[in-house]
Amino acid sequence: MDKNKIIELKGISKAFNGEQVLKGIDLDIHDKEFVTFLGPSGCGKTTTLRIIGGFVTPDSGDVLFNGKRVNQVPPYKRSVNTVFQKYALFPHLNVYENVAFGLRLKKMKETEIAAKVAEMLDLVNLRGYEKRSVTLLSGGQQQRVAIARALCNEPKVLLLDEPLGALDLQLRKEMQIELKKIQQRLEITFIYVTHDQEEALTMSDTVVVMNGGEIQQIGTPQDIYNEPINAFVAKFIGESNILPGIMHEDYKVEFAGDNFVCVDKGFRHLEPVDVVIRPEDITICPPSDKVINGLVESVIFKGVHYEIMVRAYSDLWKIHSTKAPEVGSVVGIDFTPEDIHIMRKMESSQDYAALEHMNGEEAGTIG
Amino acid sequence: MAWMIIFMIVPLLLIAVFAFTTTVPCDRDGNRLDEEEAAEIIAEEQAYWEENEIPLDERESAVVEKTIFTVQNILEVNKYMPTMLNSIWMALVATLICLLIGYPLAFMISRMHFVSQKMMLMLVMLPMWMNFLLRTYAWMTLLERNGLINRFFGLFGIGPFEMINTQGAVILGMIYNYLPYMILPLYSVMTKIDNTTIEAAQDLGAGRFNVLGRIIVPLSAPGITSGITAVFIPSVSTFIISRMLGGGTNMLIGDLIDLQFLGNAYNPNLGSAISLVLMVFILLCMSITNAFDNEDKEGGMLL
Numbered sequence: 001m002d003k004n005k006i007i008e009l010k011g012i013s014k015a016f017n018g019e020q021v022l023k024g025i026d027l028d029i030h031d032k033e034f035v036t037f038l039g040p041s042g043c044g045k046t047t048t049l050r051i052i053g054g055f056v057t058p059d060s061g062d063v064l065f066n067g068k069r070v071n072q073v074p075p076y077k078r079s080v081n082t083v084f085q086k087y088a089l090f091p092h093l094n095v096y097e098n099v100a101f102g103l104r105l106k107k108m109k110e111t112e113i114a115a116k117v118a119e120m121l122d123l124v125n126l127r128g129y130e131k132r133s134v135t136l137l138s139g140g141q142q143q144r145v146a147i148a149r150a151l152c153n154e155p156k157v158l159l160l161d162e163p164l165g166a167l168d169l170q171l172r173k174e175m176q177i178e179l180k181k182i183q184q185r186l187e188i189t190f191i192y193v194t195h196d197q198e199e200a201l202t203m204s205d206t207v208v209v210m211n212g213g214e215i216q217q218i219g220t221p222q223d224i225y226n227e228p229i230n231a232f233v234a235k236f237i238g239e240s241n242i243l244p245g246i247m248h249e250d251y252k253v254e255f256a257g258d259n260f261v262c263v264d265k266g267f268r269h270l271e272p273v274d275v276v277i278r279p280e281d282i283t284i285c286p287p288s289d290k291v292i293n294g295l296v297e298s299v300i301f302k303g304v305h306y307e308i309m310v311r312a313y314s315d316l317w318k319i320h321s322t323k324a325p326e327v328g329s330v331v332g333i334d335f336t337p338e339d340i341h342i343m344r345k346m347e348s349s350q351d352y353a354a355l356e357h358m359n360g361e362e363a364g365t366i367g
Numbered sequence: 368m369a370w371m372i373i374f375m376i377v378p379l380l381l382i383a384v385f386a387f388t389t390t391v392p393c394d395r396d397g398n399r400l401d402e403e404e405a406a407e408i409i410a411e412e413q414a415y416w417e418e419n420e421i422p423l424d425e426r427e428s429a430v431v432e433k434t435i436f437t438v439q440n441i442l443e444v445n446k447y448m449p450t451m452l453n454s455i456w457m458a459l460v461a462t463l464i465c466l467l468i469g470y471p472l473a474f475m476i477s478r479m480h481f482v483s484q485k486m487m488l489m490l491v492m493l494p495m496w497m498n499f500l501l502r503t504y505a506w507m508t509l510l511e512r513n514g515l516i517n518r519f520f521g522l523f524g525i526g527p528f529e530m531i532n533t534q535g536a537v538i539l540g541m542i543y544n545y546l547p548y549m550i551l552p553l554y555s556v557m558t559k560i561d562n563t564t565i566e567a568a569q570d571l572g573a574g575r576f577n578v579l580g581r582i583i584v585p586l587s588a589p590g591i592t593s594g595i596t597a598v599f600i601p602s603v604s605t606f607i608i609s610r611m612l613g614g615g616t617n618m619l620i621g622d623l624i625d626l627q628f629l630g631n632a633y634n635p636n637l638g639s640a641i642s643l644v645l646m647v648f649i650l651l652c653m654s655i656t657n658a659f660d661n662e663d664k665e666g667g668m669l670l
Contacts, residue, residue, distance in 0.1 A: 077572075081570055082566075084563050084566070084567055086561070088561065088566065088567040089567075090564060091564075092585045101568070101571050101581075102572050105571065106572065
């Protein structure tokens with residue numbers, strides 16, 4: 001990936017009516033990158049996007065485009081375009097005029113406009129819809145018009161604010177693939193906002209997980225999924241078993257009433273930690289002294305796998321398996337040291353970076 | 368449907384009947400008499416009745432009134448064409464100024480916080496809670512030669528200005544009384560314009576004027592049409608404003624009609640004829656406005 005920084009956010013803070021929405025966001029976005037802001041509603045992801053778009057001015061901090069500060073530049077002078085959450089098409093214009101809107105403002109020649117609009121409608125598979133009224137299109141078609149309209153101005157960066165939120169699951173999946181294709185074909189930067197973790201993992205080069213106005217973790221989808229930095233990220237991305245534990249020494253952790261070998265180090269002696277184990281990393285085996293044994297409480301068929309809840313002492317384990325044990329039977333819970341992810345309590349990316357720096361390691365998990 | 372007939376069709380038909388008829392004197396066989404002849408006969412009868420002391424209930428005149436069809440009334444309206452055109456001109460000016468004041472105001476209100484919106488709308492409506500006559504009368508006391516405004520200017524040694532009994536005062540009265548009718552329909556269409564639509568236009572490179580010209584005006588076109596209709600029609604046919612603020616020097620078509628029905632020029636047939644011609648004029652003006660509206664989009668009128 002091209003490491004050209006196209007957008008930089010430096011210490012961005014924003015409060016609405018006294019409520020702190022963003023608490024010091026630092027972020028670099030590179031050229032031709034597909035970046036996703038992922039987080040629950042109210043985490044500040046849309047506000048961050050609107051700051052980049054120019055619709056919101058940050059209270060403090062700087063927004064830089066290609067190294068130039070653009071805090072006060074109004075939206076119509078920025079080289080970014082936005083696909084809005086509810087499409088925001090112009091209801092009084094037909095499909096053609098909606099797409100041509102930006103070009104008309106540039107006072108382009110009619111023939112050039114016609115060629116560009118045709119190209120864009122081709123790109124989003126809406127050829128032949130030129131004369132249709134946008135109010136009569138389906139949700140998916142309206143979404144395509146919104147994308148074509150935003151791309152028509154040939155922006156360097158396209159901002160997408162939960163663009164697929166209103167579409168049904170099947171259509172959403174199709175559009176995810178299509179959007180990714182468009183991004184690769186046009187070789188521009190996409191900044192995508194979503195609360196859907198699957199969407200984020202499917203499309204992104206880089207995922208920015210946000211919560212409570214702060215960035216929790218920045219990384220590739222694989223990093224975010226396999227090496228969540230804290231319990232929040234682990235919980236938000238996929239499903240997890242999160243158990244309280246104590247770090248005895250490097251590579252040795254105590255949880256669920258036993259000591260385990262793990263691959264993490266650099267914690268204080270007897271430091272309290274969160275232990276995360278993904279349900280699909282756990283295998284069910286016959287009960288024995290070497291593993292945790294528990295009672296199967298429930299088995300739910302989920303399509304691809306069964307979701308099995310096993311109670312061992314006071315802990316309830318969630319396990320994904322293609323084979324279903326009988327409810328009421330005793331089973332063993334087995335996992336390897338690599339499956340154990342140790343997290344400092346309430347850890348954010350800053351702490352993590354500091355920690356890595358302290359250990360003199362390379363920032364392996366931070367993209 | 369029945370209500371439509373009772374409240375709209377029947378009164379309209381009555382006006383039409385009045386406008387195209389007049390009463391003429393004739394004898395009992397239905398032969399028409401000219402005015403002099405009729406007056407002569409009546410005078411003779413009167414003398415005869417008096418002389419012979421005929422009781423009142425036995426006196427039967429040989430002259431009766433008969434209603435006949437005529438276009439004379441309509442043709443007579445031509446005489447009042449200057450008044451008619453003056454009324455239309457003044458109403459147009461008042462409507463235009465209402466639009467210029469009301470449009471930005473309605474837009475500002477529509478972008479306010481929900482609670483402030485309700486508050487502002489109430490302020491717009493507030494003068495309408497007061498009686499129409501009283502509102503206009505209040506302006507008389509303000510505009511008078513010894514009125515508040517002139518007295519205020521007098522403090523600085525300016526004036527007094529001749530404000531009342533001018534065309535300007537009449538137009539002011541129209542604007543003051545009918546401005547809410549402009550603001551309300553505009554507000555109601557503007558609240559439906561989503562902020563993200565405006566943001567989308569800005570995002571695509573539209574500055575202030577392009578947002579206004581390409582997004583807000585086309586999307587509020589139905590409100591503009593309704594507002595113009597709602598202000599123009601009552602302005603063109605208003606009759607008390609000009610009498611109170613215009614001092615009778617600026618007679619409007621409404622005053623003329625009033626005079627034919629309730630004034631000393633009693634002639635309901637002519638009054639109806641003037642109303643009918645006025646209706647045709649208004650219809651013409653409205654179809655022009657609607658043509659503009661339909662050009663923009665298929666959206667219908669609100670009023």
